[in-house]
Amino acid sequence: MSDTPSRLELLYFARRVVVQQVEASLAQLNRWIAIEEEREAARQRAAERRPKPPEWLIQRGIGAGSPPVQVHRGGCDMAQGVRVKEITEDQARRALYEHVEACSFCNPDTALRVIPE
Template sequence: MNDKPSRLDLLHFARRVVVQQATAALAQIDGWIADEERRDAERRQAEERRPPPPAWLIQYGLNRANLDAVHLGGCWAAAKSGRCRPVSREQALDALRQHVTPCVHCRPDTELGVLD
């Protein structure tokens, strides 16, 4: 009696091992894909739910009492300062009329039609 497996038996065994490993690897990759698709969907939903940026901003001084500048809502300089609050168009106009400095980068005075 021959206890040694035939070459054909060994090849069939090797194929079953490769199929098993490939199936496990594909399941892992499919899990990664599902996780990434879920994260992308969450990011899109968060962007859709995000309120629109304010149209006008007032930048306050370090002591939060002085008004330093008027900005457009999407101004990068306003975002960088971290001391801005959203205001209405009328409040932005009023601040400019009271000689609060308009931002030199986003030029809210031009957008509002207030020229010196």
């Protein structure tokens, strides 16, 4: 009897090694998928908890008691800072009718269908 394995035994051995590698790779891939699914679920939960941005904003000038200078749509990138206050749609429309300037970036006058005089 020969102590050397036959060609068939070597092929079966190679097959077992490949199956083990595939199973290990698949297990790792499944772990990565589970981690990414949890990250995506966390992002979704955070987005659901995030407060809805206001629909309309009014920006005041510099100084205490200064008059409004611009009306913005909610989420406008130009309406950043402490001098911005949330307002209702009616207040935004009234401000535009009272000649408060409409932001040229987000165009609240167009959204509200207010035509300047």
